[in-house]
Amino acid sequence: MKYGEINMKLAEALLERKNLQTQLASIGQRLQANVLVQEGDEPSENPQTLLQDALRLNTQLHRLIKAIHLTNAQAMSTHNRPLMDALNERDALLQQHRILQQTIDAASEKQNRYSNHEIRWVKTVSVGDLQQQADAVGMRIRTNNLEIQASNWHIDVIGLD
Structure with a gap:
């Protein structure tokens, strides 16, 4: 569905957003490749046309x-809670998982000792406990994502008139 059509679902709008972002990035690269050419050469594409296309896509x-x-601010999820709450929860869970995973990675790093005179490093955290926490957060992320994605296919986008 395109913008003029009625009842575009939020999931469709998110896919279209990604498509527009990809197109805009591509045009940006093509524009950069064509704004400067060697004297006597012609650009492979008209930079003015590319610029106008980029500005139109950006709009x-x-x-x-x-x-x-x-839509996100006004919609309710399939679990009958504000969609923004689900989105905010997802962001918090992703950050929590990232923190746990970075801590696990740091604690799991092998320390090479070439002699007994070098400093010996010891772990100050339980990697197993942290991994269990990370796994539990990962499960919550998956559940949260299912709620968001299911909701996105039921919610009509507002404000595209």
């Missing part, structure tokens, strides 16, 4: 992002 993208944000 479309940000109109869509605004509608997504407006």
Whole structure:
């Protein structure tokens, strides 16, 4: 579905956002490759046309992002709670998982000792306990993502008129 159509689902809008971001990045690379050419050469694509396309896509993208944000702020998830609560929970869980995983990685790093005179490093945390916590948070992330994704296919985007 495109913007003028009624009842675009939030999941469709998110896919379209990703598509527009990819197109914009591609045009940006093509634009950079064509704004300077050696004297006597012609650009392979018209930079003015590329620039106009980039500006048009940028306007479309940000109109869509605004509608997504407006929808997220007003929608209820399939678990009958504000979708923004689910999104905020996901962000917090992802950060929590990242912190746990970084701690596990740091504690699991092998310390090479070449002689008995070098400093011996000892762990100050239980990697097993941290891994259990990370696994539990990972499960919560998956459950939360299922709620969000299911909701996205039921919620109509608002603000695209």
